[in-house]
Amino acid sequence: ALSTKWKMSPQKRVWERDYLPRIVRDVVGPEVMRGERELIYQRSPMLRFHVAWPLESEEDLAAYDGKIPPVGGKNPGTLAGLHTDAEYGHPSGEVNFFLPVTSSTYGTNSLYVEGDALRGDFEPFDLKYGEMTMWNGNSCRHCSPRNISNQTRVSFDFRVIPGSAWEEPPKKKGSFQLGSYYMSEKLLL
Numbered sequence: 272a273l274s275t276k277w278k279m280s281p282q283k284r285v286w287e288r289d290y291l292p293r294i295v296r297d298v299v300g301p302e303v304m305r306g307e308r309e310l311i312y313q314r315s316p317m318l319r320f321h322v323a324w325p326l327e328s329e330e331d332l333a334a335y336d337g338k339i340p341p342v343g344g345k346n347p348g349t350l351a352g353l354h355t356d357a358e359y360g361h362p363s364g365e366v367n368f369f370l371p372v373t374s375s376t377y378g379t380n381s382l383y384v385e386g387d388a389l390r391g392d393f394e395p396f397d398l399k400y401g402e403m404t405m406w407n408g409n410s411c412r413h414c415s416p417r418n419i420s421n422q423t424r425v426s427f428d429f430r431v432i433p434g435s436a437w438e439e440p441p442k443k444k445g446s447f448q449l450g451s452y453y454m455s456e457k458l459l460l
Contacts, residue, residue, distance in 0.1 A: 273318075273320055274318065274320070277318045278315075283315070283318075286315075286316060286427075287314060287315055287316075291312065291316055291429060292312075292454070292456050294370075294403075295310050295312045295431060295456045296310075296456050296458060298403070299312075299368065299405075299431050300456070300458045303366070303405060304366075304431070304433050307433045307434050307435060307458060308434055308435075308457065308458055309434030309437075309455055309456065309457050309458065310431050310432070310433065310434055310455070310456045310458060311431065311432040311433075311434060311437045311449060311453045311454070311455055312429060312430065312431045312432075312453060312454055312455075312456060313429045313430040313431070313452065313453060313454075314451070314452060314453060314454045316370075316427040316428065316429040317427065317428045317429065318425070318426075318427055319415075319424070319425070319426050319427070319428065320423060320424075320425055321380055321381075321415050321418045321423065321424040321425075321426070322418060322423050323380065323418050323419075323420055323421050323422055323423045324417055324418055324419065325419050325420070325421055326419050335417060335419070339383050339393045339414075339416055351382075351413070351414050351415045352414055353412050353413070353414040354412065354413070354414070355388075355408065355409060355410055355411065355412055355413070356408040356409045356430075357409045357410060360446070360447065361408075361409055361430070361447065362409075362432060362437075362438070362440065362447060363409055363410075364432045364433065364436035364437065364438075365408070365409050365430040365431070365432050366405050366406075366407065366430065366431050366432070366433075367405065367406050367407065367408035367409075367428060367429075367430055368403055368404070368405050368428060368429050368430070368431065369382055369396055369398070369403065369404050369405075369406070369426060369427075369428050370403040370426060370427045370428070370429075371396075371398050371400065371402070371424060371425070371426040372400065372425050372426060372427065373400065373422065373423070373424050373425045373426070374399065374400050374422075375397075375398065375399050375400065375422075376395070376396055376397065376398045376424050376426065377395060377397050377420070378395055378419075378420055379395070379416050379417060379418050379419045379420055380418045380420040380422050380423070380424040381395035381396045381397065381398075381415075381424065382395065382396055382413055382414075382415050382426075382428075383395050383413060383414050383415070383416060384396065384406050384408070384411055384412075384413040385411040385412050385413070386411070387411065388407075388410040388411050388412075389412070393412075393414075408430070432453070434455070437449075
C-alpha cells in the first residue's frame with residue numbers, strides 16, 4: 272500500500288527532519304502561535320490518499336446515502352468515519368493543520384469538519400495547492416466521506432501544541448510522548 276511505502280521512504284525522513292520543523296517554526300509559530308517560545312508538534316505528518324470513486328453503477332447509487340456525515344458514520348469508500356481526535360486519546364491542547372498537495376480540495380474529495388463542537392454544521396475545506404488551514408480536531412467532529420469526485424486528494428495533516436499548553440502525559444506504551452509521537456521546536460522571539 273502507498274502508506275506503507277511512505278512510512279519506509281527516505282522522503283518521509285526528509286519531511287520529518289527538514290520540512291515539517293520548518294513549517295512549524297516559520298509558518299505556524301509566527302502566523303498562528305505568536306508569543307510561544309516552544310511548539311510541540313507531531314513528529315510524523317500523516318500522508319492521506321483520498322482516492323476518487325465516482326458513483327457509476329446502480330449498486331453505487333443504492334449504497335451511497337449522500338449525507339455528510341454519512342448515516343451510521345461510514346459509507347463504502349469512506350477514508351475516515353465521523354470522529355474527534357479526543358476519542359483516540361489526543362491531548363486537548365492540540366491544533367490540527369491540513370495541507371493538501373493536490374491542485375485543490377473541494378466537496379467530497381476534502382475533509383468535512385464542524386465549525387464548533389457538536390454543532391453539526393459540516394463543511395469541506397476548500398483549498399488550493401499551497402494553502403493550509405488549521406482547526407480543532409480534538410473537539411470538532413470530522414470525516415472524509417466517499418470521494419465521489421473525479422480527483423484523488425493527497426494531503427498531509429499534522430498537529431501542534433503551544434509549548435505553554437503542553438503537559439507530559441503519563442508514560443505508557445503507544446501514548447503521545449515528547450521524543451516519540453511529538454517533537455519540540457524552539458522559537459526565536
